[in-house]
Amino acid sequence: MASLPQPHHPYKVMAVYKFASLPDVEALKAPLAEFCCGKGIKGTLILAPEGINGTVAGTPEAIDALADYLFATGPFGTRLMGAEVKYSFADTAPFLRMKVRLKPEIVTLRAPQVDPNRQVxxxxxxxxxxxxxxxNDVVLVDTRNDYEVGLGTFQRALDPHTSSFVEFKDYVEKHLDPARDKKVAMFCTGGIRCEKASSYLLSQGFEEVFHLKGGILRYLEVTPPEQSRFQGECFVFDERVSVGHGLELGNATLCRACRHPLTEADRGHADYHEGVSCPYCKDDAAKHAAAAERQRQMDLAKKRGLAHMGDAALTDAERRRQAKRAQAERSRQANKPD
Structure with missing residues (x-):
């Protein structure tokens, strides 16, 4: 289990996944939701017959209790032991509510022949x-979607240009060849997509398939920046938006209209209007109108000294980004040659 030693933060974040046989998911849903809500834990956990996947946050004591519930004392028994788990910490709650969802797959590929419990x-x-x-004999493939790749990826990595993981099968069929590509290495955010992607490639006749254990997040956590081959930031699926080395908060933000992650360059584009639109949704008038109204409500709440419902975590993340930028600028000025 990867764990960052930051106990002074009030919130502990758990990202967890495990491919395991859970034919009784419907019976597991309600007890799991009740346990999390009773401990004040928030986030999303996905249950499927093939396993569990999700990210949640709460007090360190609550998250430790959830780990015990999932891996030892709860109705899962020992089926989730050995799960891929990552812990990090936050100053404010990164999630607004608790959801336990039932789905056919914990990561959707729609390839019935794939079974990570059998081969990866x-x-x-x-x-x-x-x-x-x-x-030179290794083909490196980023299995994430295009908006994630746009924020950062490994040097020399191929971008499948997918908008959803289901499209990865088409990419393999059109661009990879088991007779030519003898060694394929893949990576994703936390490792889960590569479990299925590597299993899929093996089912298609690829001989040697490798994947980064723990994904980009684990790599960024343990790899010194000067040794890193990862360029940019890693997109994460919560209000932090992105993280960098040491899993420090990144500089990316989300467009309020289309939820596309934005770099500093994107925010400097002529089509970017804070809280309303960005270069990726510039032609979607309906989204702009809804976002503009939301921004108006936020501005009113700010004038009244109130937090707009649902925006506390996002606002705090932006405050920390601004503080980080200010600190970097002070450091730059201090180290400027005379």
Whole structure:
């Protein structure tokens, strides 16, 4: 289990997934939701017959209790032992409510022949990843969607240009060949998509398939910046938007209209209007109108000294980004040559 030693933060964040046989998911949903709500935990957990996936946050004591519930004392028994778990910490709650959802798959690929419980590729530890991806005989593939890749990726990685993981199958069919691509290395945010992607490639006749254990997040957590081959920031699915090395808060923000992640360059574009539109949704008038009204309500709430409902976490994240930028500017000025 990856854990950052930051106990002084009031909220502990748990990202967890495990492919495991859970034919009784319908019976598991209500007890799990009741347990989390009773502990004040918020976030989303997805249950499917193939396993569990999700990210939640709460007090350190609550999250520790949830870990015990999932892996030992709860109705899951020992089925989730050995799950991929990552812990981080936050100053404010990154989620607004608790949801436990039932789905056919914990990560949707719609490939019935794929079974990560039966076969997956070879796990590669973050410490060994650089040596692997620098080999000329290895094809490196980013299995994430295009908006995630746009914020950051590994050097030399191929971008499948997918808008959903289901499209990954088409990419493989059109651009990868088991007769030509003898060694394929893949990576994703936390590792879960690569479990299915590597299993899928093996089912299609690819011989040697590797994937980054713990995903980009684990790599950024343990790899010194000067040794890193990851360029940019890693998109995360909460109000932090992105993280960098050491899992520090990144500089990306979300467009309030289309929810596309935005870099500093995007925010400097002529089509960016704070709270209303961005270069990725510039022609969607309906989204702009809804976002403009939401921004108006936020501005009114701000004038009255009130927090707009649902925006506390986002506002705090932006405050921390601004503080980070100010600190970087002070450091730059202090180190300027005379």
């Amino acid at each position: 590729g070879t796990y590669v530890e973050p410490e060994d990843w650089n040596a692997l991806i620098e080999r």
